[in-house]
Amino acid sequence: MSDAARKRVENLRSEIRRLDHLYYVEAKPAVTDLEYDRLLEELKQLETENPELLSPDSPTQRVGDAPVEHLVQVPHVVPMLSIDNTYSREELKAYFDRTEKTLGGPTEWVMEYKIDGVAASIRYEEGGMVMALTRGNGKVGDDITHNIRTIRDLPLRLVGEKVPDVLEVRGEVYMTNSDLADLNVRQTNAGNEPFKNTRNVTAGTIRLLDPAIAAQRNLRFFCHGVGETKGFSAENHIDFLKEVGELGIPPTPGVQLLQNSAQALKAVAALEESMPDLPFEVDGIVFKVNRFDLRNELGIRSKSPRWLIAYKFERYEATTTLESISVQVGKTGAITPVAHLQPVEIAETTVSRASLHNADEIERLDVRVGDVVVVEKAGKIIPKVVRVEKHERKSELAPFKFPTHCPVCETKLVRDDGGVYIRCPNPSCPAQLRQRLIYFGSRTGMDIDGLGEEFVDLLIQRKVVASFADLYRLTAEQIANLNWTRKRKGKDGKMIDVQVGQKNAANLIAGIEASRSRGLARVLSSISIRHVGPRVAQLITKAYPTIDELQQASPEDLAAIHEIGDAIAQSVHEFLHSDYGSTTLKELAAAGVDLTQPIDANEAEKGPLSGKTFVVTGTLAHYKRDEIKRLIERLGGRASSSISKNTDYLVAGDKAGSKLEKAKKLGVEVLSEEAFKTLAEGESHDD
Template sequence: MNKQEAKARAEELRELIEDANRAYYQEAKPFISDLEFDQALEELHKLESEFDLDVEGSPSQRVGEQPSSEFPNVEHPQPMLSLDNTYNEDELRDFDRRVRNILGDIEFTYAVEMKFDGASIRLRYENGVFVLGATRGDGTTGDEITQNLKTISDIPLNVDTGIEMLEIRGEAYMEKEAFVRLNEYRDEQGLQPFANPRNSTAGSLKMQDPREVARRPIRFFAFDLLLEDQTDYPTQKSKMDLLRDLGFPVSNNFKVCQSIDEIFGVIEEWDELRHQLPYEIDGVVLKVNEDRYRDELGYTSKAPRWAIAYKFEAEQASTLLESITLQVGRLGKITPVAELKAVQLAGTTVKRASLHNEDEILRKDIRPGDTVVIEKAGEIIPQVLSVVNPDREDRAPSFSMPENCPACNEKLEKLDDEVAWRCINPQCPPQVRERIKHFASRDAMDIDGLGEAIVEQLIDENLISTYADLYKLEKKDLIPLERMAEKSAQNLTEAIQKSKEQPLERLIYAIGIRFVGKTVAKDLASNFKSMDALINASEEEMTQVDSIGPKIAESVKLFFDHKKNLQLIEQLREAGLNFEMSESDVVSNVLENKKFVLTGSLPSLTRKEASDLIEKHGGKTSSSVSSNTDFVLAGESAGSKLNKAQKLDIPIIDEEEFLDMIGE
């Protein structure tokens, strides 16, 4: 493919991805599968990287650039105030009475909206381009998190409007199922689960790396619009209609009410409806619909007098805890689970609740046979709050974690700084499936055609029990599988054999050591040069590597101290996988510990080629300029990165100077 063909294909992919985003997030009518979407995005990434086809506003750039270590503060053009809360009918009637006393005989209406339980943010568009995003902060000043917000697919990067300056207020949030999946992942990693979607959303938006933010399932609803001239949009209803027309996601649950009694009917309706929504709401917001009366109603120091929030009551229930069972997670984490007598809670039937860990059970003194109070944390995850009658005499003995795994009977391990117990047996059945899927994944051994369905069949047919068994498969083993013809079986066996050529860093990542992601695996490979050297390294030697702390070193050592893990490694060695870094992987260390940022188009090197050369000579690349950058490698049409480097007095070099540095 030449550059002209690549340019045309990239434009085609951008249009497809933008249409897919609009259909999925704004119209709720997806027309391609998640897999097809991911493949299109990956292809676009590769084309833009290999042919230097970066385009401002490309959907591939939603990952953004890594900001500085501290977010800059920005002042809001109008304060982002919080709302006063009410919890009962009398307080809401008092609010209505105060509004009517100030406005007298003036007729007005209320806009009634759902109160999303997320994080309030503001967006600024100049001539239709998204230029700034910020948190609410203290209401007057917030953190500028533009790059992080660009990763949220609900937020348009460009809007078709003739309005010179547009300020949008809205709520970032997570859907219930996505939040549960995120917490399951954190639980597996030994991280503290988030208490609710609001906390997880707010925390995610303040992460320093937009690439990490992009991995969080954050969504967005717009709920207000600020214009210099409000006369064309004099009501909250008209502003919401404009937001929808501009392509912003707006809740369909919006009503204009004439009286406070009508509002109580909406509250009752939405109190029932909230259990069926995919996202969490914790109440209802009332606003005087007509903008022209808001200045007259005014503000307190903290909240507007023309708006208020009505909060729903939290739902709890009591039921019998029949038993405590144990679940084995993907990375071997043992999670106690409360098996409950079925009870209705927050619109669903609850039969199970996570007890998180042994310490949590002992702290609350929870035992089988107890009557317990349960609550849905953020109406999502059932949790046991307390025991109803802990002083009764006929209680069961206190809970204690077994010494051996309930699934494979291997001895459980516990890292010093963790409360969780783990099974580190790689052949533990509940872990096997996920470990094999990870081993074959794109960022690991990249075995094309070995998807989830094939892995499940291979295990169910007893053809494999570990990822090392993949290399024993023959075409005749695969042909009988469902939807596996001779050609596809041939392709899969060839893909498995081809994966043996993957570099050492990928193999280290693929074998599934806890806390060892792609970057850590790469650093381990670069420093130890071979699998054997890594296996024999001490924790102290590992912590000499920049990215390796005591926790990672302990996890790596624990992995290789396990006899069955070493047996797997030996099987991979016998299969012929790459156990050493090849000489072509590292040419020299002339750029050791030097950090480069690339910008613009280089005369002869693509950006990927330049990045590979930097890494082969011991250097590292970054996507953004900071005080820690050593060199900016700049080409034609260099952009804002060049300007920032000049302001920070960071050395700027061209391709010829770079090649001289590495002796090529």
Template sequence: MNLELVTKRIEELRKKIEYHNHKYYVEDQPEINDFEYDKMLRELEKLEQQYPQLVTSDSPTQRVGGKPIEGFETVVHQIPMQSLSDVFDEQELFDFDNRVRTAIAPQQVEYVVELKIDGLSVSLEYENGVFVRGSTRGDGIVGEDVTQNLRTIKSIPLRLKESIPFLEVRGEVFISRDNFIKLNEQREALEEPVFANPRNAAAGSLRQLDPKVTVGRKLDIYIFNIQQVQGAELETHTETLEYLKHQSFKVSPTYNVFHDIAQVHQEIVRLGEERGTLPFEIDGAVVKVNSLRQREMLGSTSKSPRWAAAYKFPAEKKETVIKDIFVQVGRTGALTPNAVLEPVRLAGSTVSRATLHNIDYIRQKDIRIGDTVIVQKAGDIIPEVVEVVIDKRNGDEKEFSMPEQCPECGAPVTREEGEAVTRCTGIECPAQLLRNIIHFASRDAMNIDGLGPAIIEQLLEKGLIKGAADLYYLNFEDLVNMERMGKKSAQNLLDAIEKTKDSDLSRLIFAFGIRLIGQRAAKLLADHFGSLDGLKEASVEQISSIHEIGDKMAQSAVNFFMQEQSIDTIEKLKAAGVNMESKNKKERKDNRFEGFTFVLTGTLSKYNRSQATEIIENYGGKVSGSVSKKTTYVLAGEEAGSKLDKAAKLGVKVISEQGFEEMTK
């Protein structure tokens, strides 16, 4: 194919892909399926790889690319990105109207009412019809250049439908309610902090230094204003929205024009009642003067335009009754109490359940079964109990206690000191299987190459696995029939699973996800006991005698290996041929230091600290960093410090390097 034909085909593919992007992400009216779309995109990628000189910044392939950046450059906004003045009730709205009419009298006023989407405000700049820069609002004067991340949002056109010299628009980046919930579920499964609300999720996603992270967050945008334009003459705000729509932008989904402020208020009330039915979060409505000429007359203060106001919705609260409290087990094993409510209409939807977070929350608010309570939606999404109406108690209310066994699998539950969360300890608990297997296969654990969360989810949905050990019993026929899993991918995954059978014991111990046992502790346990059988049979005292392993860690390990689910998993792994021995096993010379605790201080002439520690541990002893009543000996070298004084005070025996050598002969 000659260069002219290649160029023509590339342009044809780009136009088709952008057209279908617009139909899917802006109009929500897809015309082709994912397979057809992916086929076109792959063809374009292949041609651009073969002819890199034909790659342009507005190509659909450039939405995600490049290496992570070290930091964001600053952008000084030519037109300040001001914030809106807030109004909170009908009277304040009427006062705003009065100020507007007084300033432009005797002219008539038209208002446009739009949704106030709760996201992150950004500026998009286009030169000769091509997207060249995108930035955050920042303080309104100076923002951050997030162009690469904005390119990942497929509802942002990389090229305008009609080229004009320059255009700057303002929009709100957001994440839908459904995608917000999915994102938090994924983060919870990976034991990452969850986002408090969709706005935080959108802001955090847009400010990722790696665009590849941003693209996975499925952000969206609505454009609501033209900041500046060259090449178009427009007179009203509604005209600008229609113009932006024509130029392929996704504009505010709802906007209506009114001549009377009372009608404006009615529209705001209507939007408030429907907010719970929207697929995204809003925190109010925006009222704007429609005429652009009148806007110029009204001007702005140093912070806000005088021609617009944001009507902020209060959090809607309703009274209802707690009929019962049940416990739900999350993907991390956390047990969350939930209230079963007398159904009540709240923020646009019927609410019959509400989270009670944890037992401390219940005790703090003195929530009981049968109580009359006030509920609201946290972040307009998650229903929660705000307070108890004590005056309505009749004495029939019942206190609630957390269960001692997991309601999903029957395994014991635990609550660590200093934590509010109660957790299930079962490794095969159905509620947390996804999270457990993701951890088991992760890089620092068994490191099963190619086994990501999406594949694990499919395996669980199809019933091919019911626990981590089942991974080693998968066969080619199981995998090859899965979605997006060809013959080569299936065989590669089986080979990767087989390879991990020879992993060191420390990886397996860490892969179990035992509470409080991290990578370092897993290695110490593997090296000390040498085999999984040795560790399984160890007591709390034997485990806690290992330097760096505390009593709580030891108890957690013992509890884990006592459980039927853990025993079942280990037996399956053993039968599959997974290695149960440490490759760094150290044979003890003898147990002469069994039960002894040493503290090292000063400079030793014949050993460094790690060498002395190894000698002590080879004889069954352990080394501590501080002197206490439990210390058996303080091994003192030259220039020993304050540890000698503490040893003398506690009556702990101090030995020299020569004395230590005598003990090890």
């Protein structure tokens, strides 16, 4: 065996693992299937010629095991408990209230999807995968290592230099809807019955005795929990997910950190709205206490921990035929394809339309007009097409061609940089104007009583409104004399033209007048700035309470606000300085709309750190990182994660690095831990 052969084997393994991670975890294939197969074949050949180089964690050993005779039961080192469920918002709130009362006050919560798969525990020792178990009865599980080794997004050996001595991760084995569709084609071609859903096929596959069959089914894994560990440093759930991701294990996606239960309850709706875009099945949302020490304080019941709960949805699905696909233009220009279905009953409602979300979703599903599709409705979520029954496709159907130009204004469409949405970039597009005005008048917008879809359509059709500011220039006389088509009262219910009338006009004008004083945060969240909803607008206007101050803020200033990332900061800055955005705000100001944010007496907690922005860096002796951030906020300050010219103080512990250097360059005052304590106690820190 030559050193060249050994080196080539090591390089091939490293490259194949990298490609597996890109393909299965990040969904970013870097080479063609042919190129990948050639690399794998070369590695197999070298291992055959040099058998002493073969190792159990080689990518060639994904299906290296012989079939097992039966599944062996193995005790869990740390019990693998189940999760308490609730289907009610009221019960969810009661759980939060009980838990935070036990802990003595508000605490950080982690919110994540409840993946509808099969629970598994996977154990690594000295970096290598040694065992995988089902949940079983929580104390004893079935050994399914031979099948888990076939999952390509799970490393057989952890990556990185600092690998823990022992790491046992818990998570969900699952299958994507598109993989199930492809599997069912193979099933029917082989004369077998198709599988009903992703969970059933996953549950059956991980218990197969032959790993070669499991390897063909393309199972996947998301990590969401931890069992026994040795040499692992994370002290909270967010850091744990970050660290396992760095070791090559895919963490559960879309996780959000929330500062208290009130925020958690408000955030549920946003996560629900994003569920239809997911390529896998979800049957709820899981809430967990973030800090591990607080979890220990709460303890466990006989079958479930007290520090987490699942808020679940009733799910219903039906099979029907896709009759056509149309596209709609949204308030930010996003082009959304809509499936028009042969009407079908789901959960006692007739469903004839479902969202297809975006062009990538159509391609991922490979959905075509004439296909038999599975439509799902979960909780209050709008119906979605989850899968195409490709095995029912009896003839060649034409792929759907996504439009290249806006169907309303004919502007050439553009795709978001690095994103999935295709948009009409024309802010004057009539379809966008309609959707923006409808949202502007909604309860979550400026809450203009009377400004519904019917009135918006009338005002646009009669060309009396072409912008937000135009609403504030309307008079009751203008509106009262307009005619609109409405259904006549009575048995025939015919559509007739009638005048709006003084009463309807006066009600609308009163609603518009009342909205003038909603404040800057409400305006920002109502004018359809991408990524800006009520929560983001509140955070931004807390830091910049007037439009003049906000327009002077740089993207870096905005990103430095706690919970505001680079993408949101860039979106806000671009809007404020675009022709459309600056004109919109100038016109609203000229029309008498209040573009300042009043200080909320309930939020403006006065304290020695009131109004000051702090960044913390380095290793602290007296505080944990999340503890000092909570203290800053409790005393009226803002805890940020990045340094900018608007930072008031940098609290620097041992081994402070680049943030300390940047603070010095920007002239930001640097505090030692002792100086911070003095300031927090309300005393001067000057000598």
